């Protein structure tokens with residue numbers, strides 16, 4: 001079955017122009033032009049982001065918020081500017097709600113540990129979905145084990161669509177927190193988070209949105225969503241690895257205890273007692289990842305400067321093209337055919353091991369991911385060991401889709417022999 | 418034992434077990450792979466070997482024969498005869514079967530002490546380790562370790 005597309009762009013997006021901004025894409029691997037279709041794992045970086053990193057270390061490397069000297073002030077200013085940029089990027093109401101972390105995983109661990117420690121008790125339930133990344137399961141399992149609480153998944157159907165009726169039923173008085181993925185990394189499903197938030201809020205239950213797979217592909221407005229927390233990783237949205245964002249409503253961040261102790265997060269320290277800094281600094285112990293935060297700001301500038309609607313439409317066009325062409329091949333089955341879908345195409349081939357096919361594609365210079373994609377419960381639910389996943393970014397081309405499809409065709413011939 | 422009988426037995430072993438020594442077998446594999454220009458061809462050859470690998474009887478696909486540390490399911494069955502060790506294996510991945518076929522080609526039918534001592538430099542020489550992702554390289558290492566463990570087990574039984 002093919003995903004029905006809500007929006008298809010027939011106007012070619014100027015992909016060649018955009019591609020030239022990403023130096024990695026121009027290379028050959030094994031003597032063949034690289035086809036990079038593993039964007040859900042991590043995106044490539046535009047030259048401006050790479051330059052920003054080098055520029056920081058080359059010209060104004062200094063620790064921030066501590067020095068009276070020129071370099072420190074320059075670095076502090078650049079760092080603080082990014083908090084404002086992030087605030088605007090996700091339309092938060094104050095930069096006090098923006099905490100810099102290492103990535104999505106750290107953000108969820110922070111919330112589970114800090115919020116969970118004071119708010120979860122024996123018998124409580126944290127609701128997640130069947131299609132969560134392990135990052136949005138394991139931290140909750142850890143804190144729930146400590147508190148005597150329980151993690152319960154909202155089921156999904158065979159197409160990878162969340163069962164909203166079941167969600168309604170599961171939303172009992174025992175539920176104290178809902179933590180859901182906005183865009184599934186293994187299926188591409190875009191979940192109705194706004195509706196989930198509304199229903200949860202009707203019972204005063206806070207909601208965390210894992211937007212790791214969303215922010216690079218569509219605009220996010222945390223005030224419009226009214227989510228309590230929203231988390232994402234820089235490296236999936238053109239920025240370097242090692243930096244991510246935790247958005248939390250002020251009231252929550254104020255009430256939560258610190259996650260780690262150390263420098264930056266204190267207001268004063270003595271052996272008779274320590275007082276903590278105000279938010280967001282309370283959650284940023286130690287010297288932050290200055291270079292990568294600054295480069296995240298440049299990635300945001302890059303995204304803001306492009307026609308994001310056209311880029312998103314182009315990604316969906318590539319996804320639809322791939323879905324159509326792959327599903328026309330014998331033995332191929334698409335996995336994840338929700339109507340609301342992002343630019344992810346997961347599939348399996350009957351009689352062919354997914355990893356073997358992924359490896360064959362690699363020999364052709366085509367980078368895809370194979371396996372369970374850190375979403376084992378999805379694979380258990382669908383009764384498959386894993387999938388081959390092609391995930392797109394606006395810099396991918398229709399010719400690359402053809403290379404993928406040709407590669408899969410050849411791979412099937414070889415591997416089903 | 419009389420010298421000529423020793424010689425004869427050596428020859429007999431060679432023909433019956435068809436065992437060249439490990440170094441020779443490794444050299445042959447390296448020569449085979451030198452015919453290929455690129456990684457795609459090597460990959461296809463390994464797939465071919467995997468497709469040709471003698472299937473493992475289902476009765477041997479038990480949990481205790483499953484190798485831990487592999488992303489794919491791999492079963493390794495070992496048995497000894499006349500002081501030599503023989504291996505059969507299977508996997509749900511054809512590529513992994515191809516890798517095992519290479520190992521079996523080199524190690525099956527060898528003496529335990531030779532298996533334990535084998536350095537298997539051919540794996541690097543044919544570029545296998547360099548091309549397989551870390552997870553798969555770990556799987557390959559786990560297979561080799563398991564084969565050596567069987568050999569060690571037999572060696573210690575012998576003394």
Ligand SMILES: Cc1ncc(COP(=O)(O)O)c(C=O)c1O
Nearest residue numbers: 103104105133135185212213233
């Ligand atoms: C939906 C989702 N959540 C969380 C994560 C974890 O992100 P990170 O590894 O950057 O912390 C990922 C990354 O694969 C993801 O796709």
